[in-house]
Amino acid sequence: MPALALGAIGVVFGDIGTSPLYTLRECLKAAGGVSQTNVYGIVSLILWSIIAVVTFKYVCFVMRADNDDEGGILALTALASGVAPARLRKVLLTLGVFGAAMFYGDSMITPAISVISAVEGVTLIDPHLSEWIVPIALVILTGLFKLQKRGTGAVGTLFGPVMLVWFITLAVLGVGNIASHPAIVRAASPAYAFIFIAHAPATAFIVLGSVFLALTGGEALYADMGHFGKTPVRLSWLCLVFPSLVFNYFGQAALVLSRPSIISQPFFESAPSWALIPLVVLAALATIIASQAVISGAFTMTKQAVQLGLLPRIPVVHTSSREIGQVYVPFINLTLYVAVVFLVLFFRSSDNLAAAYGIAVASTMLLTTLLMYFVTHCLWQWKPVATLAVIGPMALVDTLFVSSNVSKIMDGGWFPLLAGAALFTVMTTWHKGREMVVQQIKNDSLPLAPLISSLTEHPVLRAQGTAVFPGGVADMTPSAFLHNLKHNGVMHRINIFMAGETDSTPHVSDKDRVSVKDLGNGCYSVAVRHGFMEIPNVPAVLRLVEKRIPEWHYEPNEVSFFLGRDTIVATGQSHAMSLWRERLFAFFARNAAQAAEYYSLPPNRVVEMGGQINL
Template sequence: MSSSAIPSSSPAAKAAPNLVLGAIGVVFGDIGTSPLYTLRECLKAAGGVTQMNVFGIVSLILWAIIIVVTLKYVSFVMRADNDGEGGILALTALASGVAPARLRHLLLTLGVFGAAMFYGDSMITPAISVISAVEGVTLVDPHLTEWIVPISLVILTGLFKLQKRGTGAVGKVFGPIMIVWFATLAALGLSHIVTHAGILRAVSPVYAAAFVLHAPGTAFIVLGSVFLALTGGEALYADMGHFGKKPIRLAWLFLVLPSLILNYFGQAALVLEKPAAVAQPFFESAPGWALVPLVLLATAATIIASQAVISGAFSMTKQAVQLGFLPRIPVVHTSSHEIGQVYVPFINISLYAAVVFLVVFFKSSDNLAAAYGIAVASTMLLTTLLMYFITHCLWHWKPLATAAVIGPLALVDAVFVSSNVSKVMEGGWFPLLAGGALFTVMTTWHKGRETLMEKMKSDNLQLAPLIHSLCDGAHSPPRTNGTAVFPGGVAGMAPNAFLHNLKHNGVMHQFNIFIAGTTENVPHIADEQKAVVESLGHRCYAIAVRHGFTEIPNVPRILELAQKQMPDWQYEPADTSFFLARDTVLATGESKTMSLWREKLFAFLARNAAQAAEYYSLPANRVVEMGGQINI
């Protein structure tokens, strides 16, 4: 259930102020620290400070934020929550569930590509945010320039170590700091607007249009830098499962948006009055006595900026595993109240390694700005395309209404994507390379799982006839005490672990339970709908389990739910053994749907996936693993 739909008398509703505070501390860090470098990069791309450049650029920034963040994400895309969950994979699951069957594979491919690009953006945001703040120390003492990279690495190391405490705990710590940050943005902006109130004329989109029409070629390049003001917009939607849509909307409309606009206009007023300030307009906007405190506050804010995409990457990883696009990865739930708050150790260390590389390789926010934008712009465009199917197929808008909304938004996104293409050779290759590699991994794993399932269906014996033949014949295997549970099988087929147990031990347990699960295109499945039991006779049962794409399978919990449908059996943990097949996947090159290199990649991923016992939440002292081999 979305947080916006929670009754006002519920505990979650009473905790709404805490959710707003947490959202301010986690969700808005990325977009909230864009003023550190956006106007500077825009004016550099435009060729310097002129009245037309300043008025036109700040007008473009204003209307880009209003159109892309406020209208598109906050007002439109966030309505398409998948039972409270956001992010492009949640949107893909929602869209593919209502789109025509012939288009579902295409939508899944688009969604996976968008997710891969989001990961690419998640690598750059911490690097550019922290470096841009630390660079402020050069205004205090130019000799500190050589310390920018070491200081940035120390700060980032501390941030990634903090992740295991959970986004809720992080948000409560970061929330008050970000409130001070946004108040400071507003105050700095107002201090210069009052001395150059004429800059407020740039609120009119006429100035943006005049700038574009005067020099279309230059304006097109500048738009790639204007887009820096929007990075972090996708995180508002991706982090929706952590805090809910209502807290995010309230924080954006009443704190974040006004503070950002005031600061951008204040910087514009400053550079008109003092063109030399264009080198560092954000830090130059502060009085001399406030420079050191501002550098410290900016550093704290940019640490928090990194949190938005890191927590978004955690959420997306959990969804990707459940939807079958990534191998099993250990996921730690960090809150007993908000199911969306998770920590993924493997993703945390991977992002940290990528961020360290970016800081050491690019060394400055100027260089990183050239790499920033192309990945997240691509994700934003794909989000808009997926929203077409939501409006047309789920909300049943009339074609004219759908075109009137989706068409302009897609055009705006396409312009930003194309304007960022010029950055590819200057550093944009990195997020594209990282995103492309992840896209390859995700699509290979998804296809490999499909191939593996088909292989198992064709090679394995059907479960029900096998049970009857074993138990009805004169030479039925002896039965031993207790319950044997076989998780992770294919519905209707005898699992390998069961066959291995028969082959090596020559026995069946008193009770045998076969569990096969499927993941639905919704985040959560109610307990009463989660498990359906089929009796196979002879005290053998097959349980069909449905999971939502945000739920981690918990086999003991499933058994507790299912025992209500098995009157002759009760779940006793001490008498229950869990049999898992530890199958080794070998690439043979015989697959008709996968090339040999993809088979080998899938086999490698399968060998390095997390242990099934951990993934299924099984008690370690009750697990029996049976080895085997599967050729694909």
């Protein structure tokens, strides 16, 4: 437990843990400057927003809705869809896909704003270093993304002690500054937040968009839950992270009241002059780690999306032999890196990036709340009154934060929305395209059982060994089998037809993974179930099939794997999808990872046979 808690501190809380670098500064700028009403009201809003959204909503409530210990909006979508009324399942899937797309947008901005905000501290050491902020940030970010291939576990072990020092430093700096203005602790009363709102409602509404910067790691916290487990995450938050953040925000508020001139950098000004250089270095390390939370979350979400049929096959590397949730996705790593470099070069400062930050993750948080309604009402069997009593206030708070962030769209919020819209289009297009392909295969293919029966009456030559046909459609004849009969005029002694199905749970036990149906004539139909966190492994499945077929023994060197390599042709004749989306789907189908690699097949035992599917 201590090791897991330390790892969670290093990976899960990096994003929310570095928010003090810029949150209070941006709030005061939005409020129009320093005054006692502004400072007390803003720090009170920050405190109660953290309590309501992070502590109550995520740590105490949403994390209960784990899907077999996995978190994230796609895991929640699978959980909610499995219990919701059938007529609403497509709607929930659409909501989950949109939330996932917005999370990717947040994954691009977090590394950029976190690292730049830390590097900007060098200007307090020497103002002439301002021109080096962007180059230094790019070097740091390049090193971070290159480190990802070592895996979440290794990164967490490396980063955990650093973040432990960071949170202790936040607390120490905060307590020291609170001592100079102890009256600031009165802002812990929510009355000051209401006074601030009543004093200038329009300004307070705009300020909420900046207050939200203190909450931006909440969704990543839920997405990364599967890496370390609920208990270590909750203990770390309640015992260390939450108190440290509160002390630091209140300490900065006390310092700003004492010295209003330091509003441009209240975090770094809170340290004594002798500690400035070590604090800048520590902040740089902490912001590297802040980026890790959303990067790890993006890897996890990509793995889920591929298995749920929302993204094309993408190579996923498991980086730990002990922790199944720790993965590295090279393509996503490269894509995020390119996007982050663009953001740094385009916006060039944390002030500009703050204007782009928040809208994407605020939307994801609202969608999470809506999905939680179906979990509480349909799965947990809460009464409607109890469900609305809990979900209603959460949805209201999330709606306020989304609304207040809308004003940021023209100032940079367009980027995460544009990136999210692009990803939403990709995911919905791939999902719909796969449905169309399956339907086309059903229309064009022969039913499997009658064909096998007919081969008894019209025997063909039999080759020694076993032929396996992975990735087929249930009860339909694979095109590769028909091509083998047509062109070679033979079939193997044993033929195994596999049809896979992704379950709504992250993992499926071996005893429930396969079901075997004897079709006669040496042919077997195998239905395979995989969890949405699992990558299909056909050789491992065959070991389970071996136990269900007494007369067959699995010998890897005697098995040939036949794959259909179908070419997708966009015809524009379908009313289900427009021509440009058909072409987009065909492009992704051509560039998806090879099926042999995805199914973990030995390359020297694979036979591919081409075909064509007209959409």
